Amino acid sequence: MRLLIGLLLSFVVAGAIGLGSTWFALSSNLSFGALSLGAWKANPRSGTAGIDPYARAVIARNGELPVGTGDGIRFTASVDDSGRPLDGRCDVVIRGTTPAARYFTLTLYTPSGSLVANSLSRFGFTSQELVRDRSGDFEVVVSPRARPGNWLPTGGVERYVLVMRFYDTSLGIATRAGREAPMPTLTSSGNCT
Amino acid sequence: MIRWLLWIAGGLVLGGVVHLVSIMWLPRTATQDAYARLTPVAPVNGFKLLPAPTPADSTMPFMDPAFATAVCRYDLTKGPVKLSVPVSQAYTSVTFYTRYDVAYYAVNDRSASRRAIELDLMTTKQHDDLPEDEDVTAADRLIVESPTMTGLIVARAFSPEPSLLPTATAALTGAQCRPQ
Numbered sequence: 193m194r195l196l197i198g199l200l201l202s203f204v205v206a207g208a209i210g211l212g213s214t215w216f217a218l219s220s221n222l223s224f225g226a227l228s229l230g231a232w233k234a235n236p237r238s239g240t241a242g243i244d245p246y247a248r249a250v251i252a253r254n255g256e257l258p259v260g261t262g263d264g265i266r267f268t269a270s271v272d273d274s275g276r277p278l279d280g281r282c283d284v285v286i287r288g289t290t291p292a293a294r295y296f297t298l299t300l301y302t303p304s305g306s307l308v309a310n311s312l313s314r315f316g317f318t319s320q321e322l323v324r325d326r327s328g329d330f331e332v333v334v335s336p337r338a339r340p341g342n343w344l345p346t347g348g349v350e351r352y353v354l355v356m357r358f359y360d361t362s363l364g365i366a367t368r369a370g371r372e373a374p375m376p377t378l379t380s381s382g383n384c385t
Numbered sequence: 386m387i388r389w390l391l392w393i394a395g396g397l398v399l400g401g402v403v404h405l406v407s408i409m410w411l412p413r414t415a416t417q418d419a420y421a422r423l424t425p426v427a428p429v430n431g432f433k434l435l436p437a438p439t440p441a442d443s444t445m446p447f448m449d450p451a452f453a454t455a456v457c458r459y460d461l462t463k464g465p466v467k468l469s470v471p472v473s474q475a476y477t478s479v480t481f482y483t484r485y486d487v488a489y490y491a492v493n494d495r496s497a498s499r500r501a502i503e504l505d506l507m508t509t510k511q512h513d514d515l516p517e518d519e520d521v522t523a524a525d526r527l528i529v530e531s532p533t534m535t536g537l538i539v540a541r542a543f544s545p546e547p548s549l550l551p552t553a554t555a556a557l558t559g560a561q562c563r564p565q
Binding site: 194198199201202203204205206207208209210211213214217218238239240243245247248249250251252253254255256257258259260262263264294295297299301304305306307308310313316318319320321355357359360371 | 388389392393395396397398399400401402403404406407408409411412415416419421422438439440441443445446447449450451474476478480481482485486487488489490491492493495521530537539541542544545546
């Protein structure tokens with residue numbers, strides 16, 4: 193009898209710990225070998241056959257297809273440079289320059305990966321569309337209200353993620369530090385509606 | 386008391402095993418992964434243009450709205466597949482995924498000959514079975530080996546601005562993937 197209760201206890205603990213940690217790993221997008229440049233995070237191995245099992249599980253669960261390494265690399269930001277979650281009711285400024293790539297795109301998604309409806313039907317910018325200053329830097333204002341210049345509307349959603357994809361680039365598994373890959377800064381201005 | 390702690394410790398160890406097994410097993414049991422989402426949409430050994438993602442509806446999450454996308458669900462059981470994707474004005478890429486959504490190979494138009502990305506997709510065994518004396522060398526045609534019998538080929542054409550999306554889409558309508 194005691195043996196049975198002991199076994200049962202073991203199994204309950206195993207199930208709770210095992211499945212609980214799996215759920216936690218998937219919901220927090222845990223993965224190894226991630227590349228962090230400021231608030232931007234990428235997982236270069238996701239685009240290869242050497243993808244780690246955690247990233248694989250996340251991709252299978254979300255139903256997305258990763259960007260292949262011979263194609264490009266994807267960076268995601270869900271917080272600003274000071275670690276504050278991106279809030280669609282506030283103004284966030286993306287400023288700076290980008291690593292060398294033939295093209296890049298900047299897109300705004302809900303955390304689950306769908307586009308955000310807005311009156312302009314503007315879901316992001318491509319490198320060709322951005323208006324730049326004389327030094328080649330750009331500034332994008334992510335805001336619920338219309339702004340002059342590069343305005344990326346948030347539609348007033350509470351949480352969103354920014355995704356930058358670089359196509360035909362040398363960025364990848366060998367990239368280590370920010371010096372070779374200058375990513376734009378993300379600053380919340382504290383100006384909320 | 387010690388006995389119960391031992392049972393709990395045993396449970397913790399077993400929990401680690403459950404965790405690893407469930408992580409490894411998940412891609413094989415996922416019913417809403419990209420392959421499952423594309424199965425009703427994409428034909429076998431033929432390209433199908435995906436509708437552009439909108440806020441209300443998108444075939445897969447995190448699709449890049451600046452790209453036109455076409456998908457071919459390949460099946461190599463009857464032999465190798467020949468692939469040809471016309472190159473669009475700006476940027477075109479082709480990515481190969483296994484049945485379980487692992488991107489094992491990707492090329493872009495930089496490595497394309499003439500006006501299209503052309504290559505042959507086959508399993509390692511089919512590659513080994515190719516006659517040696519045949520004068521088709523790697524210079525003529527690029528051969529990609531698929532680790533799985535089925536999988537996905539995704540062709541993407543970039544449109545630098547929204548008004549160019551029809552051009553990018555038009556380029557992909559000429560994409561072909563068919564058995565040899």
